[in-house]
């Protein structure tokens with residue numbers, strides 16, 4: 211079992227939010243900003259939390275915030291900026307649009323650490339989730355190589371690394387739901403209130 215002091219939490223909170231139309235991290239569920247759910251899920255498991263966003267409004271959470279090194283280049287570029295700022299070998303990476311996430315799920319990623327895997331990601335109903343995943347810091351070099359070639363697709367870069375998937379049991383399936391649209395926001399509000 212790796213120690214908390216060797217793990218950094220990295221939250222991606224940049225991007226265009228073109229489908230939602232407003233910054234997703236500041237959407238609210240039960241009056242709490244979405245990004246705060248990611249922060250609270252990470253907190254018991256990591257030594258430091260870094261938010262990757264050019265938006266100064268995220269400073270309100272009192273955490274380390276770093277700007278994107280490569281602008282408007284999507285989540286893979288955001289991951290590189292976070293890993294560049296991290297001082298630990300292991301890094302739990304989360305998006306800011308998964309307000310039902312919890313520490314129990316993230317702990318499964320930590321428990322699955324082995325000598326070889328560079329990326330350990332959640333798999334839910336056959337879908338892998340590279341934005342609920344544990345990354346070794348050195349994979350930023352592979353990712354930067356892809357970005358330099360103009361390849362921005364995170365899934366393509368993940369395939370080039372040694373990765374392992376952790377399948378979620380049925381009871382947890384809803385916890386990884388992400389919100390991209392106003393309809394999905396309504397769905398998650400309904401789920402939360404029932």
Ligand SMILES: Nc1nc2c(ncn2[C@@H]2O[C@H](COP(=O)(O)OP(=O)(O)OP(=O)(O)O)[C@@H](O)[C@H]2O)c(=O)[nH]1
Nearest residue numbers: 222223224225226227228229262284285288305306
């Ligand atoms: N730091 C950073 N985070 C990003 C970037 N692009 C996306 N993200 C984050 O990655 C996660 C998944 O984002 P997506 O839903 O794929 O993209 P988006 O730009 O937020 O939204 P769409 O424009 O609707 O696709 C969210 O937490 C975003 O905040 C980026 O360029 N930089």
